[in-house]
Amino acid sequence: MQIVIQIPSLFKKGYFFRPDFSFKSEGMKKIIFLMLPVMVSTWVQPINIFINQKFASRLFEGSGVTAINYANTIYTITVGVFVLSVANVIFPRLSRLATNEESGAYVKTIGQTLKSTMYLLIPMTAGLISLSTPLIRLVYERNSFTPFATEITSKALVFLSIGMLGFGFQTILNRAYYSMQNGKIPMLSGAIAIATNAIFVRFAYR
Numbered sequence: 001m002q003i004v005i006q007i008p009s010l011f012k013k014g015y016f017f018r019p020d021f022s023f024k025s026e027g028m029k030k031i032i033f034l035m036l037p038v039m040v041s042t043w044v045q046p047i048n049i050f051i052n053q054k055f056a057s058r059l060f061e062g063s064g065v066t067a068i069n070y071a072n073t074i075y076t077i078t079v080g081v082f083v084l085s086v087a088n089v090i091f092p093r094l095s096r097l098a099t100n101e102e103s104g105a106y107v108k109t110i111g112q113t114l115k116s117t118m119y120l121l122i123p124m125t126a127g128l129i130s131l132s133t134p135l136i137r138l139v140y141e142r143n144s145f146t147p148f149a150t151e152i153t154s155k156a157l158v159f160l161s162i163g164m165l166g167f168g169f170q171t172i173l174n175r176a177y178y179s180m181q182n183g184k185i186p187m188l189s190g191a192i193a194i195a196t197n198a199i200f201v202r203f204a205y206r
Contacts (some may be wrong), residue, residue, distance in 0.1 A: 022124055034181055038186070070156075074157060082168075118165065
């Protein structure tokens with residue numbers, strides 16, 4: 001559907017799509033070469049959630065998994081609205097600056113974006129941590145969702161919120177590397193993030 005919506009404007013600009021399934025062109029080879037590490041780096045968040053759920057399944061007779069899922073919903077909405085929106089907006093500009101080799105403006109744009117992200121996420125993180133319990137109560141606590149469920153879900157939200165600033169910085173910097181057609185660094189960063197999360201969760205479980 002997202003592609004269909006863009007077709008009329010592409011036609012107006014004189015672009016006409018012609019299917020080409022040849023993988024021999026240099027452009028297609030380059031796309032595939034860049035696509036693989038990008039795909040791997042996008043698996044970081046789902047893998048981390050899976051790890052969290054795996055350990056949470058041993059807590060509170062399995063209720064820990066539900067708490068993680070509910071907390072992650074609020075966390076994902078929050079970072080999706082703010083962090084991912086900023087990252088998607090800044091990516092075309094970074095790509096253009098990288099292509100034109102405007103290194104000064106490129107570095108300045110990254111610095112300003114990271115600074116804005118920090119100013120946005122620090123108070124947001126503090127707000128989610130301090131208001132986690134009333135927020136979970138307001139959104140979820142009804143019917144079979146008990147006060148105990150609110151308590152453990154709010155704790156899960158607190159732990160997720162602690163990593164919000166790091167996630168924001170990582171997302172912005174990943175876009176910066178993608179704009180330079182470098183997918184290896186984000187992939188390595190993602191692997192480190194997964195390992196760090198697994199160690200932290202293991203330590204917290206003990």
